[in-house]
Amino acid sequence: MSDYIRRLPVYLLLDCSGSMSGEPIEAVKQGIKTLITELKGDPQALETAFLSIITFDSSARQTSPLTELMLFKEPQIQAGGATALGGALKVLADCIKNEVRTSTATQKGDWKPLVFLMTDGAPTDNLDDGIDALRQVSTGNIIACGAGANANANTLKKITNNVLMMNNLTAGDMAQFFAWVSSSIKASSKSIDAKPGEAIELPPPPQGFVIVP
Amino acid sequence: MNNNPNISSSCPDISESAEAQLSITFDDAAEKSVEIKGAVPASEFLKKQTLQGKSDSAEENSLSEGGGKTNDNAAQTPEKPDLPAEEELPKLPEPPEEPLEPLSDMEVMEHTASVWQYKEISDDGTEMHSEYHEKHTETGFAGLTGARVRGKKHKHEGTNCDDFFEIAYTDDCAVAVVCDGAGSKLLSRIGARVSSETAAAYLKENLAGLFKARPDVKKGLCEELSSAEFMAACGMIAPLVQQSAREAFAAQQKELEKLCNDERYEKALGRKPVISDLYTTFLAAVIVPLKINGGRECFMACVQIGDGCICALDSAADSEHCLKIMGEADSGAFSGETDFLSEKNSKPEAISAKTRISRGRSDTIMLMSDGVADDYFPTAPMMKRLYLDLCLNGILPMSGELTSGEDPAPIRFRSVSLSQTSVALQYAKQLLTDKSDAAINALWDKREMLRCHSLEAFRMNIGDTPEERLRVWLDNYNERGSFDDRTLVVVTIEN
Numbered sequence: 001m002s003d004y005i006r007r008l009p010v011y012l013l014l015d016c017s018g019s020m021s022g023e024p025i026e027a028v029k030q031g032i033k034t035l036i037t038e039l040k041g042d043p044q045a046l047e048t049a050f051l052s053i054i055t056f057d058s059s060a061r062q063t064s065p066l067t068e069l070m071l072f073k074e075p076q077i078q079a080g081g082a083t084a085l086g087g088a089l090k091v092l093a094d095c096i097k098n099e100v101r102t103s104t105a106t107q108k109g110d111w112k113p114l115v116f117l118m119t120d121g122a123p124t125d126n127l128d129d130g131i132d133a134l135r136q137v138s139t140g141n142i143i144a145c146g147a148g149a150n151a152n153a154n155t156l157k158k159i160t161n162n163v164l165m166m167n168n169l170t171a172g173d174m175a176q177f178f179a180w181v182s183s184s185i186k187a188s189s190k191s192i193d194a195k196p197g198e199a200i201e202l203p204p205p206p207q208g209f210v211i212v213p
Numbered sequence: 214m215n216n217n218p219n220i221s222s223s224c225p226d227i228s229e230s231a232e233a234q235l236s237i238t239f240d241d242a243a244e245k246s247v248e249i250k251g252a253v254p255a256s257e258f259l260k261k262q263t264l265q266g267k268s269d270s271a272e273e274n275s276l277s278e279g280g281g282k283t284n285d286n287a288a289q290t291p292e293k294p295d296l297p298a299e300e301e302l303p304k305l306p307e308p309p310e311e312p313l314e315p316l317s318d319m320e321v322m323e324h325t326a327s328v329w330q331y332k333e334i335s336d337d338g339t340e341m342h343s344e345y346h347e348k349h350t351e352t353g354f355a356g357l358t359g360a361r362v363r364g365k366k367h368k369h370e371g372t373n374c375d376d377f378f379e380i381a382y383t384d385d386c387a388v389a390v391v392c393d394g395a396g397s398k399l400l401s402r403i404g405a406r407v408s409s410e411t412a413a414a415y416l417k418e419n420l421a422g423l424f425k426a427r428p429d430v431k432k433g434l435c436e437e438l439s440s441a442e443f444m445a446a447c448g449m450i451a452p453l454v455q456q457s458a459r460e461a462f463a464a465q466q467k468e469l470e471k472l473c474n475d476e477r478y479e480k481a482l483g484r485k486p487v488i489s490d491l492y493t494t495f496l497a498a499v500i501v502p503l504k505i506n507g508g509r510e511c512f513m514a515c516v517q518i519g520d521g522c523i524c525a526l527d528s529a530a531d532s533e534h535c536l537k538i539m540g541e542a543d544s545g546a547f548s549g550e551t552d553f554l555s556e557k558n559s560k561p562e563a564i565s566a567k568t569r570i571s572r573g574r575s576d577t578i579m580l581m582s583d584g585v586a587d588d589y590f591p592t593a594p595m596m597k598r599l600y601l602d603l604c605l606n607g608i609l610p611m612s613g614e615l616t617s618g619e620d621p622a623p624i625r626f627r628s629v630s631l632s633q634t635s636v637a638l639q640y641a642k643q644l645l646t647d648k649s650d651a652a653i654n655a656l657w658d659k660r661e662m663l664r665c666h667s668l669e670a671f672r673m674n675i676g677d678t679p680e681e682r683l684r685v686w687l688d689n690y691n692e693r694g695s696f697d698d699r700t701l702v703v704v705t706i707e708n
Contacts, residue, residue: 005318005694043328044366047321047694068316070324108590 007110008048009066009100010185013088015119016055019150020079020169024120027171031178032074038182039069045186046070048111052095056088057081058124066099085123089130089159096137112140114188116181120147120169122155131158143184145177145209153212163212164205176206318693322626326691329629332371334363338477342373342402345688349680352382354502356705357389358608360684364584365696368629375493376582376700377405379413383421385431386501388413389702390457393521393582395492395553396697399482400472404491407468408461408554412497415460419453420499434512435505438572447514447570454499454514455568458559465491465554492553494519496540496580502706503572511706512572515539516564519552522586524596525575532654538592539569539578577609578704584697585687594653601641601660603703605667606686608679613661618671626691636675636689639668 014028032053039045052066058081064072096113103109142160146153148169156163166173183203205211334341347360363374375394382388390409394401424431433446465488472478472486479485496519501512515523517540525537552558558567577600589595603609621644623637644666645652656663664670675689676682687699 005692041328043325043369044696046325046328047696068321070316070321108587 005048006108007050007066007101008185008188009050009052009096009110009113011052011054011066011092011095011113011115012181013054013056013092013115013117013119014077015083015085015121015147016057016077016079016081017083017121017124018057018080019121019148022079023171024147024169024174025077025079027169027174028118029074029077030171031174031181034175035178035182036069036072036074038179039185042186049185049188052099053077054088054091054095056084056091058084060084060087060091062091062095066095082124083119083121084125085119086125086127086130088117089127090133092139093130093133093137096139100138102138111188112138114140114185115142116184117142117144117156117159118147118177119144119151119156121150122152127155127158134159141188147173147177157212165210165212167208167210173208176208180206180209319624322691322693326627329365329369329696331368331629331631331633334367334373335371337481339400339481340403340406342377342406344374345684346378347680347684348378348380349678350380350382352387354707355382355387355500356679356707357382357387357702358679358683358705359389359391359700359702360680360687361582361698361700362684362688364698365629367698369696373402374698375402375405376584376698377402377409377493378580378700378702379409380702380704381413381417383417383424385424386420386499387704388416388420389498389500389578389580389704390416390461391496391521391580391582391700391702392461392493392554393519393584393698393700395494398490398492400478400486400490401492403468403472404465404493404554407464407491408493408495411464412457412461412495415457416453416497416499419456420450423449423453431501431503434501434572435503435510443572450499450501450512451514451568451570454497454516455559455561455564457497458495458516458518458554458564461495462554462556462559465493492555494521494552494582495554496521496523496582498523498539498578498580498704500578500704500706509574509576509706509708510572511575511578513539513570513575513578515569515571516567517569518554518558518564518567520583520586521581522583522589522592522596523569523580524578524592525571525573526577526579526596526600527574528576528600530574532594532597532657535657536593536596537571537573537575538596539571540567576706576708578706580702582698582700584695584699585701587697588690588692588695594650594657597657598641598645598653601656601663602639602690603683603686604660605639605641605663606675606682607668608682608686609703609705611660611664611667611669613664615670616665618667619665621666623668623671623673624691626689628689630688636685637668637671637673638675638686638690639666639671640690 016025039049046069049069050066051069051072052062053064053075054060055063055077063075063077092115100113101109143162144156144160145164145166146156147166151165153163153165166177180203187203345362350357357380359378359380361374361376361378367374375396378391380389390412392405392409394405427449430446430449433442436442469486469488469491496517498513498515503510503512513525517523523540525539527535557563586592589599604611623639625635625637627633627635641656644656644663668674675685683701687701
């Protein structure tokens with residue numbers, strides 16, 4: 001009998017535009033690596049969390065489909081091109097629609113997805129189209145992180161109320177961001193009462209990150 | 214029960230059904246108080262998260278009000294250019310489209326079995342609860358077996374078990390109470406302990422008094438389900454079960470006063486304790502075995518506030534008629550919202566909707582916390598699988614011929630404990646052809662032939678007493694994504 005467990009789907013939306021070239025994109029790659037290693041050491045995350053990565057530059061794509069942590073392979077990513085954030089949200093909406101199981105009378109569906117968005121610039125495509133697409137699906141918690149001087153908090157606020165700003169794009173800051181994502185996923189996958197994806201209790205964001213009210 | 218309860222029946226014709234189930238409600242529209250477990254904001258950011266989680270609408274959750282309303286021009290023209298100037302890089306080859314063979318739950322659990330850690334409960338000066346607790350009583354008319362174990366999550370983190378249970382009996386009836394303290398509340402285990410102890414003691418004392426003073430009550434319970442005598446008898450017992458919830462909550466309040474005067478609690482919490490620190494679910498059942506026209510029947514009155522499950526099974530009936538769900542997860546539309554015992558939801562108008570009365574041929578009554586119930590969802594028909602699991606692992610008796618063990622063999626996992634012994638358990642789901650309801654029903658109907666798969670057939674034994682076997686089973690059965698505290702009370706009525 002194959003059991004359907006309630007998965008905690010986690011989507012990472014990562015900006016791979018040209019401005020991320022160099023240190024920032026390397027830091028992102030390292031961040032993903034660390035994230036996977038961290039989560040693989042946590043039995044609660046291993047049993048419940050599933051991870052997907054969506055990258056966007058001039059267009060957006062799902063680089064890694066929603067995958068069991070134990071099977072997750074780091075995607076190949078590189079920086080270049082514009083910032084198709086709207087497109088990324090559309091891809092996210094499609095992925096959620098196709099990959100996340102909903103509850104029925106006889107089957108407990110997945111927990112609502114946990115979405116982390118990291119971008120360093122303003123969108124160069126139609127963001128509203130993406131937001132509209134996202135409204136059609138049940139998304140759970142979206143946390144947007146604007147990185148560096150060119151990220152715009154007001155733009156991110158249109159997507160979600162949970163906006164963090166990090167001041168620069170250094171490897172250290174990026175590492176902190178991914179460490180925070182890791183502890184958020186752990187907190188979420190283990191919160192048995194606050195069911196994962198719902199009223200989750202995320203750890204406080206790292207120092208130097210500004211929460212946009 | 215003084216104001217003429219509104220009675221509805223799940224069976225169209227009560228008189229023709231051996232398994233009539235009555236649901237007594239005073240006011241279905243009674244407002245439900247829904248609390249979100251886990252909503253303890255630690256900062257402004259967390260507060261925001263929590264508030265969002267409470268919202269019913271995912272769209273409201275994730276999209277701010279202004280979202281999607283900006284004009285296209287604004288969206289298309291970046292407010293700030295993406296710097297440095299972007300150059301088109303050659304596209305990376307698309308990742309190879311090799312659909313990965315998903316891992317089975319068993320493969321994942323075989324791996325995580327070695328990752329789970331066992332940590333002793335760390336002592337912060339507040340009330341400590343034992344690692345586990347087990348209890349068994351024979352009353353002459355029933356066997357009461359209960360056990361609770363600390364969940365893997367709490368073992369991994371070195372925290373207390375938040376579940377508690379209590380069993381009791383009088384000459385005429387059995388009482389079982391199960392409470393599951395809210396996991397996010399640091400002192401909820403105390404609420405769970407106080408509530409189960411208080412409710413069980415209250416029910417024991419008052420039911421003993423009632424049956425002694427009013428012989429007509431037990432007689433009334435044996436009358437026709439539609440008769441005034443039966444209703445009057447229900448009207449004597451159900452209010453006691455409801456009152457036990459109020460007594461439990463009153464005891465929580467009293468306990469809180471005590472904790473407030475104890476500086477260790479203020480130190481552990483960083484503030485004075487408040488009543489929500491003691492929040493717990495509440496499941497209580499009164500079980501009265503009856504002899505009606507020479508046959509065995511069983512009357513039950515149950516109250517359930519919050520998640521978990523109360524159910525009754527007739528071990529002699531076929532799969533279609535064997536199971537009654539007496540109480541179900543009382544959670545909100547979204548998971549994560551669950552009810553807790555509170556002043557508001559133990560008020561008469563609220564608690565009546567959480568009260569179930571039943572009389573039928575059931576001989577096995579089970580009360581459990583969500584740590585068990587969630588592993589057997591949906592409760593119908595999965596509670597039949599739970600019953601079979603208890604049989605296969607020697608916790609409930611099993612009939613049929615005892616032969617030597619036949620495949621599939623019991624599954625062994627390393628226990629999350631100091632000793633790290635590996636414990637072999639049998640799983641009814643190993644015997645299912647598929648995961649359909651029909652497969653579970655088919656398994657139930659051939660339960661006489663399953664003994665060859667039991668631990669006994671494999672010459673295995675997980676304990677010397679029923680309560681030890683129940684505890685070892687609770688502590689060791691493995692389900693992926695299941696790491697909550699587990700509590701199960703099983704009441705079996707003697708024939």
